[in-house]
Amino acid sequence: MxxxxxxxxxxxxxxxxxxxxxxxxxxxxxxxxxxxxxxxxxxxxxxxxxxxxxxxxxxxxxxxxxxxxxxxxxxxxxxxxxxxxxxxxxxxxxxxxxxxxxxxxxxxxxxxxxxxxxxxxxxxxxxxxxxxxxxxxxxxxxxxxxxxxxxxxxxxxxxxxxxxxxxxxxxGFYHEQSRLDRDEYVDINWSNIPEDKKDQFQKYTNTTAFGETYDFNSVLHYGMYDFAIDRTVWTIRPKEKYKDRKIGQRDGLSATDIRKINKMYNCTKLPTTTPTPSGPSDPKFDTPHRGCYYSLAGESRPGNGKFTAGDLDMTLCTYIIVAFGSIKNGRLTIGSDLSATLEKLKASRDNSNPNLKIFLSVGGSADSATISTIARNASKSHAYARAAALQLRSSGLDGLDIMYQHKAGLEPAKFFSFIQELQRAFAIESYETDSVRLAISLVVFSDPTLTGSINAKGLDPLVDIVNVAAYDFAGTDRKSIGHPLQRRWALLECHNFITWNPF
Incomplete structure (x- = not known):
């Protein structure tokens, strides 16, 4: 370590x-x-x-x-x-x-x-x-x-x-609280603002923010006591439903600040390194990212279970996880069927949501055991991670998702070391190619009844996104929707710890 x-x-x-x-x-x-x-x-x-x-x-x-x-x-x-x-x-x-x-x-x-x-x-x-x-x-x-x-x-x-x-x-930017929609997110205490300073709290007409939601965490947001007559009493604060949000930070640019600059100046290629934001910026979500999951198996299901690339509304997502790639001879592999689907998804993304990031998922019921085998051997982990970085980059993808269904006998420490090897390989590849670092996303099953379940919180510092999942049993709907498995899984919670920030 x-x-x-x-x-x-x-x-x-x-x-x-x-x-x-x-x-x-x-x-x-x-x-x-x-x-x-x-x-x-x-x-x-x-x-x-x-x-x-x-x-x-x-x-x-x-x-x-x-x-x-x-x-x-x-x-x-x-x-x-x-x-x-x-x-x-x-x-x-x-x-x-x-x-x-x-x-x-x-x-x-x-x-x-x-x-x-x-x-x-x-x-x-x-x-x-x-x-x-x-x-x-x-x-x-x-x-x-x-x-x-x-x-x-x-x-x-x-x-x-x-x-x-x-x-x-x-x-070329004004303060965040000058936005037209600011009264949906903050209250202004006009009684504690001097008459000759009230114009400092004006909001502009017809203002949007480059498609970004209100950013409490912006480096351009007023602090709670700015322009106060009584400095012990607030002049601006988040509304009750956002009362846990902090405003007025001067630690540095937020993720939304960065996105707005890049939109204003039409930046199409970002440098390798971006600053880590000090907190979330989207008041409608716990994080500024919204994930979608696309299963290749859905394309072959009968009836209402059938799902194709054309059925996905790309504007709903900031990233999409596509399942599954495979692991052959210890290397990440993209089959012809999956490659064709990825090309359709990328074309749809380019037409409707160019900022969408596409992650390729591996693991699941087919390859979790293979991941365990790789994770037990340091040299195999290194080779897999390095080859995966090259494969993802050459395929025009943005990250790797690992849906790991824990197999009894693999020590959690080995799995953690495997993830660290991926993190290191992606950082090196990013530096060598002067490209935005590839992301790492995980789906882990943390049901304590499962043998040796993975500690998702312990993975927080090592990856960019953790999806915590649990099993349930598909009832009578399994046959009608054409689900091929006896059990289906559902995402219960999604955390983004924003060590990676290309958005």
Whole structure:
């Protein structure tokens, strides 16, 4: 285990070193912060967006909770930046801003480069009093467009989340609670907000959020006490049915933040490494992912049990598990029938839900015993995992699902080691091909009455999705629907622990 963790840590370190943004300070050309200072009477939209008036439906830049006017987008996907003299004398704070930019670079198709002669660029300055940013890409200016970051106020606990928040404004996003649908999710305590600050809680008309549901966890969401007259009393909070949700985090981009950036900028290929979100972002589900299960056996069933690729509504899912691939001679194998079905599913996905991820499942009643045999031998586990990564990638799939029906005699520790070997092989393949890491999904049967049932919670840190299942007996409906097994299984619960985040 220690050796495995050390290997993964080394891979991650290499990616960070080669992906890190390098900035070479040049005090002679750096602008003095006093020349960049704002007028004391400067006004801010939503508290920290500078240089833009209140929104209207006629000025062409509103309509989503991100910019819709192409002239305000960084269409080249390259964002030049420079640090003020004060920042260049604060290497630790400067590095935190570079770390913030590095997150965008790894999770989206945006690139940050040190400014040379560009007239449209981000000018990072050390404002003495507040954190703020211009909105979207501004007109050419030799002094650039400001991103003000107070050295004392904008780097809480040595984190770069506030810098990410302001960069989100600079690339064209408003705060999450400004969405048209926000009153379905949060309450506003108007009595605790000063009259001259109530406009900071306005919501926009005709706003959508790039097809994403409300994100309590967004780095762009107000905190509970923002603009409060009485700082002990909330100004904004989740509604009662969402009372367990936290708002106002400044740890970093959420999964939904990342998806919205990639939608706004039409990012089609994501880099290898994406940040791990600090929590769920979809208020309608316990996780932001919704799984569908497709069984190849359904295509040959009679009567109402028959099911084909054309019957699946792809828009219902964020990922689909297709069963089953097989294991031949210790290697993952995709038969011709399954290959044809996968091609149909991929074509349907491309037409209706291009972001859908397709996982191939192995195991079940046919190959669980084979998995046990492989898991007992370290060299076989290594060979299987490495070959599976290559097979999945060449087939255009996004991950591997293992539906493991536990066979008596396999120690749980052996199964855990097998999963660790898969995780390591997928991480290495991702690094070698500069591709988003293949996912690992599990269906495990945790009924305590089954001999040696797998501890699903213990698998949480090792995989991306755990489906916990239990057996029940198919009654008289078994013959009428053409189910070939004496017993059928049903998914009871699905957890996504989001160590993998390509969505």
């Amino acid at each position: 220690e050796r495995f963790l050390r290997c993964i840590w080394t891979i991650t370190l290499v990616v960070q070193i080669y992906g890190r943004i390098v900035y070479k300070p040049n005090p002679e050309s750096a602008l003095d912060d006093t020349s960049l200072a704002l007028n004391l009477n400067a006004t801010f939209l939503e508290g920290d967006i500078f240089g833009i008036d209140a929104p209207s439906d006629t000025n062409g830049i509103f309509g989503k909770n991100g910019v819709v006017d192409d002239t305000l987008k960084w269409k080249s996907l390259v964002i030049p930046f420079a640090f003020s003299k004060t920042f260049q004398n604060e290497p630790d704070r400067m590095q935190l801003v570079l770390d913030a930019m590095d997150v965008f670079q790894k999770a989206t198709c945006l690139t940050f480069v040190q400014r040379t002669t560009e007239m449209q660029y981000l000018q990072i300055l050390a404002d003495p009093m507040r954190c703020y940013s211009n909105f979207g890409k501004q007109e050419p200016n030799p002094k650039g467009q400001r991103v003000g970051l107070s050295l004392n106020l904008c780097f809480e606990d040595g984190k770069s989340g506030i810098a990410q928040h302001e960069i989100m404004h600079a690339i």
